[in-house]
Amino acid sequence: MSSSSDDEGDRIPFSARPEWSDIRPLPQDDGPNPVAPIAYRDDFRETMDYFRAVYVADERSRRALDLTTEAVRMNPGNYTVWQFRRLVLESLNVDLHGERDFVDKIALQNSKNYQIWHHRRWLSQKLGPEAANNELEFTKQILALDAKNYHAWSHRQWVLQSLGGWENEFRFCCELLEDDSFNNSAWNQRYFVVTRSPLLGGLQAMRDSEVRYTAEAILANPHNESPWRYLRGLYKDNTDQLISDNQVSELCLKVLKANSSYLFALSLLLDLLCYGFQPLEELCTAVKALRNSEPGTADSNLATTVCLILETMDPIRSNYWSWRRSNLPGQVC
Amino acid sequence: MGELEAEKHAEYILFIEKKKDEFEALVIEHLRLNGAYWGLTTLDLLHKIGAVDQEEVVSWVMKCQDKDSGGFGGNIGHDPHLLYTLSAVQVLALLNRFDVLDIEKVSNYVARLQNEDGSFSGDMWGEVDNRFSYCAICCLSLLGCLNMINVEKAVNFIASCKNLDGGFGSIPGGESHAGQIFCCVGALAITGCLHHVDKDLLGWWLCERQCKDGGLSGRPEKLSDVCYSWWVLSSLIMIDRVHWIDKQKLTRFILNCQDKENGGISDRPDHAVDVFHTYFGVAGLSLMEYPVVKSIDPAYALPVDVVNRIFFGK
Numbered sequence: 001m002s003s004s005s006d007d008e009g010d011r012i013p014f015s016a017r018p019e020w021s022d023i024r025p026l027p028q029d030d031g032p033n034p035v036a037p038i039a040y041r042d043d044f045r046e047t048m049d050y051f052r053a054v055y056v057a058d059e060r061s062r063r064a065l066d067l068t069t070e071a072v073r074m075n076p077g078n079y080t081v082w083q084f085r086r087l088v089l090e091s092l093n094v095d096l097h098g099e100r101d102f103v104d105k106i107a108l109q110n111s112k113n114y115q116i117w118h119h120r121r122w123l124s125q126k127l128g129p130e131a132a133n134n135e136l137e138f139t140k141q142i143l144a145l146d147a148k149n150y151h152a153w154s155h156r157q158w159v160l161q162s163l164g165g166w167e168n169e170f171r172f173c174c175e176l177l178e179d180d181s182f183n184n185s186a187w188n189q190r191y192f193v194v195t196r197s198p199l200l201g202g203l204q205a206m207r208d209s210e211v212r213y214t215a216e217a218i219l220a221n222p223h224n225e226s227p228w229r230y231l232r233g234l235y236k237d238n239t240d241q242l243i244s245d246n247q248v249s250e251l252c253l254k255v256l257k258a259n260s261s262y263l264f265a266l267s268l269l270l271d272l273l274c275y276g277f278q279p280l281e282e283l284c285t286a287v288k289a290l291r292n293s294e295p296g297t298a299d300s301n302l303a304t305t306v307c308l309i310l311e312t313m314d315p316i317r318s319n320y321w322s323w324r325r326s327n328l329p330g331q332v333c
Numbered sequence: 334m335g336e337l338e339a340e341k342h343a344e345y346i347l348f349i350e351k352k353k354d355e356f357e358a359l360v361i362e363h364l365r366l367n368g369a370y371w372g373l374t375t376l377d378l379l380h381k382i383g384a385v386d387q388e389e390v391v392s393w394v395m396k397c398q399d400k401d402s403g404g405f406g407g408n409i410g411h412d413p414h415l416l417y418t419l420s421a422v423q424v425l426a427l428l429n430r431f432d433v434l435d436i437e438k439v440s441n442y443v444a445r446l447q448n449e450d451g452s453f454s455g456d457m458w459g460e461v462d463n464r465f466s467y468c469a470i471c472c473l474s475l476l477g478c479l480n481m482i483n484v485e486k487a488v489n490f491i492a493s494c495k496n497l498d499g500g501f502g503s504i505p506g507g508e509s510h511a512g513q514i515f516c517c518v519g520a521l522a523i524t525g526c527l528h529h530v531d532k533d534l535l536g537w538w539l540c541e542r543q544c545k546d547g548g549l550s551g552r553p554e555k556l557s558d559v560c561y562s563w564w565v566l567s568s569l570i571m572i573d574r575v576h577w578i579d580k581q582k583l584t585r586f587i588l589n590c591q592d593k594e595n596g597g598i599s600d601r602p603d604h605a606v607d608v609f610h611t612y613f614g615v616a617g618l619s620l621m622e623y624p625v626v627k628s629i630d631p632a633y634a635l636p637v638d639v640v641n642r643i644f645f646g647k
Contacts, residue, residue: 028408028409028410052410077364079407079411079412079414080406080410080411080412083412083456083458086458114460118458118460121460122458148552148555150503150507150508150510153507153508154503154504154507157504157506157507158504161506182553182554183554184508184552184553184554185508185552188496188502188507188508188509189508191496191497192506196506225541225553225554226553226554229497229498229538230497232497232498233496233497233498236497315579316543316545316547316578316579316582317540317541317543317577317578317579319576319577319578320536320537320540320574320577323577
């Protein structure tokens with residue numbers, strides 16, 4: 001990788017490199033009267049002019065590979081450069097482990113760049129199952145810097161499904177949620193693992209322990225939206241079980257009585273009532289206690305009261321809650 | 334807060350490249366066709382598209398086409414990709430110039446990118462993402478060529494990306510994200526398949542994205558950003574639930590992100606402006622029927638009069 005120093009002060013122009021003397025650079029054709037002329041930085045312009053020349057000549061050589069290395073460093077978003085790089089790598093039949101080291105470095109600095117992640121996937125596919133651990137380790141590194149990086153998560157899911165490596169994934173989700181229970185990406189991954197891992201037995205088998213885990217997370221932070229949604233997801237397509245499982249209604253009751261943030265508890269209770277749940281006296285009393293602190297709520301059924309409280313405590317979405325109130329099922333408690 | 338500085342935003346778009354310093358210009362060189370779409374659509378929404386030399390734009394756009402495949406690259410001489418092909422078709426729609434297009438050739442390029450499972454790859458290298466399903470479906474619909482793909486399979490793939498919260502991810506299992514939701518809901522709206530959406534559940538998830546500052550975010554616990562004024566709002570409109578958010582607060586949030594002196598809109602108040610967020614800010618205001626701004630179609634992301642001209646010939 002000659003003359004591709006990161007220190008731009010040391011860069012030798014292509015025009016002054018003997019190994020490039022046979023190439024005539026090809027400037028970007030911006031058309032006769034460009035809609036919006038672009039002022040390119042000189043070294044970038046020169047690199048791209050040489051790139052265009054080898055690209056048009058379809059020169060799949062070592063020096064072409066080095067050239068794409070320089071071009072990618074200057075602008076990792078240029079997707080034609082990446083595409084050409086793959087063609088060259090395939091033609092030269094080079095050891096792809098070296099390519100992985102290169103992509104590691106670039107990716108750490110540009111962790112939200114689509115082209116790099118796509119290149120990574122191409123590379124992992126070429127390397128096969130042996131790449132799984134490395135890729136899981138790498139995405140873990142990226143997620144340590146930004147736990148919600150969408151590209152890293154997509155790549156990780158792809159690796160698990162295509163190359164394997166499920167063994168530690170459930171524990172990884174637990175660790176991330178221990179660090180930050182508000183990490184919605186980690187909750188999503190947890191659902192992904194619970195529903196898709198070949199090692200855990202599936203949603204049915206995991207439901208009970210998952211409900212307990214989620215209830216604890218909710219009690220620690222009742223205003224955290226993610227576990228509330230996760231809890232609903234655990235009963236996907238099975239509302240009968242959702243309303244009959246005492247764990248769920250007891251959780252709502254605990255949160256309501258704790259006098260902390262109870263918006264999501266009321267919202268779940270509302271869903272339960274709409275599905276036909278028959279609340280015990282204690283739950284009704286707990287809601288009534290809240291109603292007393294919210295003046296102006298008329299004496300009515302429990303679901304209506306819940307909606308009225310939500311309308312007041314969540315004004316930015318008051319239209320949603322009042323829509324819920326006007327669309328309650330006929331038999332609701 | 335004040336009003337929308339429509340004049341200044343139009344000037345900002347018209348002179349954007351001149352104002353950019355060199356480095357910024359070169360990093361967007363490869364997606365210039367996207368930039369052209371954002372800029373021109375914004376100008377049209379602000380009734381200023383007449384200020385552009387349309388012949389020049391059309392001739393430049395056509396030079397971005399890859400003559401072999403029929404797809405468009407982000408700039409002249411760049412490799413074709415669905416993202417740029419949709420931008421090219423949208424720009425030509427905006428300027429009412431489908432006459433310069435070999436429609437069959439472009440549609441063939443798009444149709445060939447459909448995979449066996451109904452999903453779409455962005456290009457010959459095969460990356461799969463619901464964004465590309467949207468690009469393909471929107472593009473073919475505008476060109477009147479949806480019959481060239483297997484719509485049923487395309488729709489089923491999108492439906493398979495639906496999550497427990499009612500939202501959609503980039504691929505099956507991917508976390509719900511407002512940008513991906515727009516793509517999925519948009520594609521389902523265009524193909525008349527919104528019955529796959531759990532509207533009440535998704536509507537609640539989307540309206541939960543409105544933050545205390547009035548702005549919208551893309552995922553739980555993320556900061557609000559002007560671009561979600563488009564992704565979230567357009568999705569809410571398509572599923573008929575936009576009245577569930579506080580539009581007044583959102584309008585104020587967008588207007589607070591304006592550079593009132595030099596034009597342009599940023600992602601958040603007091604940040605640097607760019608053409609991407611200027612488009613999303615103006616488009617968001619358009620969806621909320623802000624005075625003077627033309628209405629934009631939430632599925633095709635083009636002014637309503639353009640969409641009407643294409644589909645109803647008026």
